Amino acid sequence: MMSHSSHTSSGLTQGSALKPTIVFYDGACPICQKEIHHYRKLKSLKPIDWQDISGHCPMLEQYGIDKEEAMKRFHVIEYNGVISQGTEAFLALWRALPGYRHLANIIDFCHLQGLLEWAYRGFARRRFRQACLRNDKRCRTDTSQ
Numbered sequence: 001m002m003s004h005s006s007h008t009s010s011g012l013t014q015g016s017a018l019k020p021t022i023v024f025y026d027g028a029c030p031i032c033q034k035e036i037h038h039y040r041k042l043k044s045l046k047p048i049d050w051q052d053i054s055g056h057c058p059m060l061e062q063y064g065i066d067k068e069e070a071m072k073r074f075h076v077i078e079y080n081g082v083i084s085q086g087t088e089a090f091l092a093l094w095r096a097l098p099g100y101r102h103l104a105n106i107i108d109f110c111h112l113q114g115l116l117e118w119a120y121r122g123f124a125r126r127r128f129r130q131a132c133l134r135n136d137k138r139c140r141t142d143t144s145q
Contacts (some may be wrong), residue, residue: 020047022059022077022095024070027052029127039097046079062087072128074120086124087117 094100
């Protein structure tokens with residue numbers, strides 16, 4: 001089920017029966033906006049459903065992902081239902097994008113996931129503190145307000 005705010009880009013190389021990769025991102029974060037805008041301009045190799053979590057995002061609940069956790073770490077649901085977060089989520093997204101799939105393969109081959117996860121955790125903590133811990137309304141987990 002796709003929400004009205006979702007956008008699917010498809011440049012399918014395989015059958016159109018593939019479920020989309022679902023990408024949860026903070027659409028109110030300037031850094032996230034810029035990066036996602038770049039990815040969305042690319043002709044994806046697989047369907048992608050882009051879900052902005054800065055507002056109410058029912059798909060988070062559907063997949064059992066806590067909004068605060070989603071604001072802290074990048075999350076992707078792969079076409080096969082596997083939930084990835086952090087570096088693994090970026091690798092899942094990159095595998096669906098031309099050019100970036102080669103980067104994902106190099107990272108896998110060179111076993112760089114641990115180093116990238118360490119760097120990503122530092123970045124993600126800093127981004128969350130700057131955006132969400134300053135009482136930013138988009139980070140509220142209580143969606144009734």
